[in-house]
Amino acid sequence: MSTLAIFGAGVMGSTLLSGLIRAGRPVEDLLITERDPERAKALAEQYSVRVLGNAEAAEAADTLVLVVKPQDMGALLEEVAPHLSPGNLVVSLAAGITTGFLEQRLPDGTPVVRVMANTPALVDQGMAAVSPGRHCDDRHLAEAEELLRSCGKVVRLAERHLDAVTAISGSGPAYIFYVVEAMIEAGVLLGVPRATSTELVVQTLYGSATMLKETGQHPTVLREQVSSPGGTTMSALRQLDDHKVRAAFLTAIEAAARRSHELASGQ
Numbered sequence: 001m002s003t004l005a006i007f008g009a010g011v012m013g014s015t016l017l018s019g020l021i022r023a024g025r026p027v028e029d030l031l032i033t034e035r036d037p038e039r040a041k042a043l044a045e046q047y048s049v050r051v052l053g054n055a056e057a058a059e060a061a062d063t064l065v066l067v068v069k070p071q072d073m074g075a076l077l078e079e080v081a082p083h084l085s086p087g088n089l090v091v092s093l094a095a096g097i098t099t100g101f102l103e104q105r106l107p108d109g110t111p112v113v114r115v116m117a118n119t120p121a122l123v124d125q126g127m128a129a130v131s132p133g134r135h136c137d138d139r140h141l142a143e144a145e146e147l148l149r150s151c152g153k154v155v156r157l158a159e160r161h162l163d164a165v166t167a168i169s170g171s172g173p174a175y176i177f178y179v180v181e182a183m184i185e186a187g188v189l190l191g192v193p194r195a196t197s198t199e200l201v202v203q204t205l206y207g208s209a210t211m212l213k214e215t216g217q218h219p220t221v222l223r224e225q226v227s228s229p230g231g232t233t234m235s236a237l238r239q240l241d242d243h244k245v246r247a248a249f250l251t252a253i254e255a256a257a258r259r260s261h262e263l264a265s266g267q
Helices: 011-022 037-047 054-060 070-083 099-105 119-123 138-149 159-170 172-189 194-215 219-226 232-242 245-264
Strands: 004-007 030-033 063-066 089-092 112-116 126-132 152-156
Touching: 004 011, 004 054, 011 030, 011 037, 011 119, 030 037, 030 054, 054 070, 063 070, 063 138, 070 099, 089 099, 089 138, 099 112, 112 138, 112 159, 119 126, 126 138, 126 159, 138 152, 159 172, 159 245, 172 194, 172 245, 194 219, 232 245
Parallel strands: 004 030, 004 063, 063 089, 089 112, 126 152
Antiparallel strands: 112 126
């Protein structure tokens, strides 16, 4: 099996590392790099994984997975580019970093895959989209997909769609948590103890998501099953419509996609 190096073992990097190990990837085929020596030491002890410098890891790896912050990507590419060999695959999880940006700074012909992942990968329920660079073929994409499947689900999309993916699933957990916060606060306002209100809301969210996934029914159908004419749910939904909550969500997600495009353009 090929050697894989994860550059940047922060939250997402370490999540990917643990997911790969749980999925059966031999630890001897994995490398990490990490600027924080204490964190590097802790991960080496926890997973028995080798920790190398960026240049050494680039020399040793067949696949390089870049999980650094977008503002650190230029410096990392400058450091690792001289150490790449023909056939190396580069997979980037940095938000807003385009395949073009990567290809300009890597040896000509290097296959690059851009990934947009999200934080539920922490509990193996992530949603990731992968997009190929100019030199990628199906084999490279399949390798990237296998990598991300260790932490959740993966879809393959053209890069032009990644701003929308960023706005929907990348930022999406924050929207969900925002609504959950509001529902919990509403329960407290109505006199329910906070712990109980939290349990009610979280289980309702989990059950609703499970219904969506397992029934395959359109959310409108499932919503209408709860909405009896003249009942409590209809009264609540009327208030949401009066406050233009649906329109606000559309506008908010459009704003996130626009900001993703600006970041990818270097703004």
